Amino acid sequence: MLNIAKGEPLSPLMIDAIHEERRTEAWQQLIDILLTWLSDPARLEDEGFDSPTASILRLSLDLAEKYRDAGLSAPNSVVPDPNGGIVFERQEGSTSEVLHVWDDGSVEYMRFLGTQLVERQPIRF
Amino acid sequence: MKELDPIADDEELFRRVSASAVPQQYDPVTDILSDQAFAPHKTMDASGISVYRKKFKSLEQAAVGRPGKSYFVAVLRAGDLRRHGISVVPRPNLPDGQFDAAHAELPDLNSATRKHDATIERQRLLANELCLRVEGPFPMPESDSA
Numbered sequence: 001m002l003n004i005a006k007g008e009p010l011s012p013l014m015i016d017a018i019h020e021e022r023r024t025e026a027w028q029q030l031i032d033i034l035l036t037w038l039s040d041p042a043r044l045e046d047e048g049f050d051s052p053t054a055s056i057l058r059l060s061l062d063l064a065e066k067y068r069d070a071g072l073s074a075p076n077s078v079v080p081d082p083n084g085g086i087v088f089e090r091q092e093g094s095t096s097e098v099l100h101v102w103d104d105g106s107v108e109y110m111r112f113l114g115t116q117l118v119e120r121q122p123i124r125f
Numbered sequence: 126m127k128e129l130d131p132i133a134d135d136e137e138l139f140r141r142v143s144a145s146a147v148p149q150q151y152d153p154v155t156d157i158l159s160d161q162a163f164a165p166h167k168t169m170d171a172s173g174i175s176v177y178r179k180k181f182k183s184l185e186q187a188a189v190g191r192p193g194k195s196y197f198v199a200v201l202r203a204g205d206l207r208r209h210g211i212s213v214v215p216r217p218n219l220p221d222g223q224f225d226a227a228h229a230e231l232p233d234l235n236s237a238t239r240k241h242d243a244t245i246e247r248q249r250l251l252a253n254e255l256c257l258r259v260e261g262p263f264p265m266p267e268s269d270s271a
Contacts, residue, residue: 103167
């Protein structure tokens with residue numbers, strides 16, 4: 001802030017600190033969403049739409065905290081799938097990366113170019 | 126009787142999208158629709174995910190769901206789906222024995238194929254490229270008598 005006030009460019013260290021703060025905040029927003037769902041999973045239940053179990057939500061929380069702590073960029077979104085799973089997605093341009101926590105507790109990483117699935121692998125967690 | 130009335134390429138189709146989750150599967154601000162709006166349920170979509178034909182049902186009728194909930198409606202065109210290899214067929218006879226002339230299904234996206242690469246790619250195609258627009262949300266009254 002002082003550097004901005006003085007009209008001086010930010011140092012690389014300050015830029016890194018700002019990026020890190022924003023990255024952590026973005027992860028925290030997703031974690032807060034998951035915690036809200038965990039407090040009342042039934043709110044997600046709908047016609048043809050199963051709410052995630054507490055264990056799936058806790059697994060998703062563990063995953064989010066692990067990737068946050070590992071320094072990964074935060075996903076842009078988190079949504080439930082209709083079977084009680086959770087889907088994290090990060091999109092940059094035409095590339096999307098997805099972490100899908102399926103209803104059986106398995107986790108997969110998927111990468112898309114546009115709508116084409118170009119990479120898919122299980123995540124051991 | 127319209128039981129097997131074929132679906133024309135220029136027919137518009139409605140897909141009901143739950144607005145129960147926060148954040149929702151559709152974000153009206155960014156106009157981003159999640160591909161999970163087209164993900165099959167593991168038991169309830171055995172023969173394909175459901176859509177409704179505009180020819181027989183209004184947007185508001187297509188949005189009718191569980192009392193107290195709220196829904197968006199994604200609008201698609203049959204010919205667009207077919208040009209991308211996604212079938213759409215009339216299924217007016219419902220599993221519960223009811224008849225609904227508006228009911229149709231996308232048989233390629235079904236319970237058995239829900240984890241297949243092709244199904245996952247089709248979900249993204251439907252959400253990101255083939256959806257013409259999303260209408261709503263349409264809130265449902267708390268009960269039928271409301």
